[in-house]
Amino acid sequence: MISAYIGLGSNLDHPERQLLRAMEELDGIPETRLHRASSLYTGAPMGPQDQPDYLNAVAEIRTGLAPLLLLDELQRIEGQHGRIRGRRWGPRTLDLDLLLYGDRVIREQRLTVPHPGIARRAFVLKPLEEIAPGLLAPELGAIKELSAACTDRQVRRIK
Ligand code: ROI
Numbered sequence: 001m002i003s004a005y006i007g008l009g010s011n012l013d014h015p016e017r018q019l020l021r022a023m024e025e026l027d028g029i030p031e032t033r034l035h036r037a038s039s040l041y042t043g044a045p046m047g048p049q050d051q052p053d054y055l056n057a058v059a060e061i062r063t064g065l066a067p068l069l070l071l072d073e074l075q076r077i078e079g080q081h082g083r084i085r086g087r088r089w090g091p092r093t094l095d096l097d098l099l100l101y102g103d104r105v106i107r108e109q110r111l112t113v114p115h116p117g118i119a120r121r122a123f124v125l126k127p128l129e130e131i132a133p134g135l136l137a138p139e140l141g142a143i144k145e146l147s148a149a150c151t152d153r154q155v156r157r158i159k
Pocket of ligand 1: 008009010043044045046047054055056088089090091095123
């Protein structure tokens, strides 16, 4: 089993419910178990400001699925949450990002791992650091150091 980290985000239609249900759905993916879930964090949107604040979290899963099959499952779950691909960086009911997949580096048309936004996003780094304080990411290094160095907008842990 490979340890993979998933970033969750929502700012529409009861974000807390969206994230908690998505955690259960991650646990329901074939050959996959939810191993750890972070607290929920809130913060202002990155991107256009004329949208609600986001709720964010990170989950660690253990999976036997290959990366692209896992991505298919994540996109299926987003679809079940009524995710409609609207304007770039617009509001969304559920976003599931494959952040890390073991120590693999993947550059394919559909999938870049480590996720290219990790180092710049406090809403990814803070929950990731909470559940995996000693984590070393390929190409990026120590999550704790990235988190300390990140100058992104503040996120607040809510529960
Ligand atoms: N901003 C925050 N704070 N959290 C997100 O999950 C998030 N997701 C996005 C964009 C629109 C880039 N902004 C975000 O996709």
